[in-house]
Amino acid sequence: MNRSGLIELEAVVAVARRGGFRAAARDLGMSSSALSHAVGALEARLGVRLFDRTTRSVALSAAGEQFVAQVSPALAQIHTAIEDVDQHRDRPSGTLRLNTSLGAARMVFEPLILEYLRRYPEMKVELVTESRFIDLVEDGFDAGFRLQESLPADMVAIPFSRTIRSIVVGAPAYFEGRERPRVPYDLLSHDCIRMRMASGAIYHWEFEKRGEAIEIDVPGPLVLDEMSLMHEAVLAGVGLLLIAEQTVADDLAAGRLIQVLDDWTPAYPGLSLYYPGRRHAPAKLRAFIDLVREKAC
Template identity: 65%
Template sequence: MHRSGLVELEAVLAVARHGSFRAAAVDLGMSTSALSNAVAGLEARLGVRLFNRTTRSVALSEAGEQFVARIAPALGDIRGAMEAVNLLRDTPAGTLRLNTSVGAARIVFEPIVLAFLKRYPQMQVDLVTDGRLIDIVAEGYDAGIRLAEAVPRDMIAVPMSGEMRTAVVASPAYVAAHGTPATPGDLMQHRCIRWRLASGARYRWEFERHGEAMTLDVPGPITLDEPSLMRDAVLAGVGIGYLSELHVGADLKQGRLVRLLDAWTPPYAGICLYYPTRRHVPAGLRAFIELIREKSHQSVRPEPVEGSP
């Protein structure tokens, strides 16, 4: 095989996976021109066009579909063999690709991710924050980090934090002017800071007490999609907010905010790392999981920092 053959084959698979030369180049850590040249060089030696290209799209040709179907399992075996050898190293090396929500990243970044890099200096971490829950396998990630309730059922989950809790909060000035809701239903008569999800849908506030559960599409003067802005709006007295304790814990302790409906917001499972079942777990991911378990007796939840989302 041509000495650059493996690089070219990886390039073809990446373009097929992403449907874009630019996205594939980012995935492989190459320039777009280098990746395009690699694919073009392989096509020239094979004497067939693997991709049909237009100014707006890239799609596998019929020959390309057959080619990818044959090489994908073989490259998977090669990667597995390389990872199996890497497991024999005293110190893991390589890149660990993680996909996470912004909130989860802030919770685990310092106590887990930075601790991992200090312990294993030959490792690199490529951490991508995304509001969408993606298919980590299809997108080429080693693992994801999300709330336990969002982890797909076919994944292996490793807890990274203790239980978490939501807080319904308002400023003292708002409570003085508008009163205190006694039940979640009372929120329908209040001004609330509404929450827009990454999908574009508006989040319905969730409540539970003694087995009784309800969700509410609360009314309010403003809809936001960023926790730090929601906190700012609550502090300014615009309305009532629904935020993780991590975002407003310091404000509650210092009296800048008042907690409401405390009995209606029980704890829930926290952050998990999740990854697909594999015969050979990459050495870097294995070391990352071992670090998580080592720290499991410690609290991963940092003290809330004023102004942090």
């Protein structure tokens, strides 16, 4: 279906939803200038300003608030109708937008994303990585990947990996002249590589053994918010690190890293694909769901 007749309305709703032209343009796959032109053209035809613009902010005018409140439900119905018709396609088409964390993206990239593109070369995939949990519908995503235990209750979830395990590791050079920790509280006398979460808080390392759960705010000289940098730091001997086991499997096998506190780091439920519950998922998402189920381990 040709969407040219809808783009101006979609542009206005996207700018209102995202509070700015740049983010809205990314959601719609347009340039900021094209989006601004679409909004301006609609305002010119209506004879009113839908947005009050300054150099620092964009906000709906009174007329804009009324317009968006009436147009948004109509657009949602149009998109539902398009998706319903899409059920009759033999092959998916369009762009599949996925959101996940960087670590999860590494796990799904080759077996799912690249395989999906091989099977459906007419499809495009936009994979956005961020540590914060987002609203899939509000931010314009078709689906996402997150740990099963953290998924919203109103989402449909398709398990992909059965379990994931975070382990404590350190470089051989780090352990020279140091005793290896035997229980989690021993970490209080070690240097650790700490992680700042998207909320701004420092992550407290979590352990469990025979029903006993321990949470420790570990000390350390380095705080990072990006896992690949943490990986580099632990290999360099900066300190100990709590990291997903599959991320450092090759380093453990090659002796570049040593695992400690093995009996205090049990596995926990793994990744799931999740998406909003709808009457019908579009063909592009249905095809991806089928692939996730096929490749689930």
